[in-house]
Amino acid sequence: xxxxxxxxxxxxxxxxxxxxxxxxxxxxxxxxxxxxxxxxxxxxxxxxxxxxxxxxxxxxxxxxxxxxxxxxxxxxxxxxxxxxxxxxxxxxxxxxxxxxxxxxxxxxxxxxxxxxxxxxxxxxxxxxxxxxxxxxxxxxxxxxxxxxxxxxxxxxxxxxxxxxxxxx
Numbered sequence: 001x002x003x004x005x006x007x008x009x010x011x012x013x014x015x016x017x018x019x020x021x022x023x024x025x026x027x028x029x030x031x032x033x034x035x036x037x038x039x040x041x042x043x044x045x046x047x048x049x050x051x052x053x054x055x056x057x058x059x060x061x062x063x064x065x066x067x068x069x070x071x072x073x074x075x076x077x078x079x080x081x082x083x084x085x086x087x088x089x090x091x092x093x094x095x096x097x098x099x100x101x102x103x104x105x106x107x108x109x110x111x112x113x114x115x116x117x118x119x120x121x122x123x124x125x126x127x128x129x130x131x132x133x134x135x136x137x138x139x140x141x142x143x144x145x146x147x148x149x150x151x152x153x154x155x156x157x158x159x160x161x162x163x164x165x166x167x168x
Contacts, residue, residue: 021095021105021129021130021131022105022129023092023093023105023106025127025129026093026105026127026129026131026134027090027093029124029126029127029128029129029131030081030090030122030124030127030134031081032126032127033124033125033126033127034074034077034078034081035054035074035077036054036124036125036126037054037072037077037081037122037123037124038051038052038053038054038057038121038122038123038124039051039052039072039077039080039120039121039122040052040120040121040123041118041120041148041151041164042113042118042119042120042121043117043118043164043167043168044100044113044114044116044118044119045114046167048163048164048167049067049068050067050068050070050160050161050164051067051068051069051070052070052071052072052080052155053069053070053071053072054071054072054073054077055071055072055073067157067159067160067161067163067164070155070157070160072155076154076155079154080151080154083147083150083151083154084120084136087143087147089120089136089138089147090136092104092105092106092107092109092136093105093106093134093135093136094110094111094134094135094136094137095131095133095134095135096133096135097110100112100113100114101113102119102135102137105131105134111137111139115139116137116138116139117138117139117140117141117143117144117168118137118138118144118148118168119135119136119137119138120135120136120138121133121134121135122134122135122136141168144168145165145168148161148164148165148168149165
């Protein structure tokens with residue numbers, strides 16, 4: 001009987017441990033999938049965003065207020081990820097929990113979209129972790145402006161990034 005209980009407990013704990021998401025695993029998948037990486041810079045309180053998509057994605061932006069169809073490639077995505085890494089913005093990755101709430105993969109830390117200056121949404125296609133979208137909050141306006149300026153230098157769309165900065 002003790003053996004059965006032990007096996008049952010071991011099986012259940014093993015089942016749950018397989019479902020734990022690791023930030024390192026998600027980060028590795030994200031860094032390995034520069035080809036399909038989609039980047040969105042979102043100003044939650046102004047409902048303004050910039051969408052950056054791979055060349056092979058067909059995205060049409062029908063609104064005048066948005067800049068949702070900037071094209072990218074692996075090299076440009078690698079540069080954006082390098083900027084995020086240099087600024088220690090990849091140390092804590094968040095998952096959407098609905099209702100404008102985002103929780104850290106590693107801890108009980110969370111943020112509400114309405115409480116940040118901007119947040120970055122990174123979406124990718126490949127990987128086995130079950131995660132294909134993570135979020136990074138930028139709480140301070142000065143830090144957000146510096147980040148946007150650094151990313152602006154990678155892309156040819158000064159109009160959209162200038163418009164984005166004006167909304168900050």
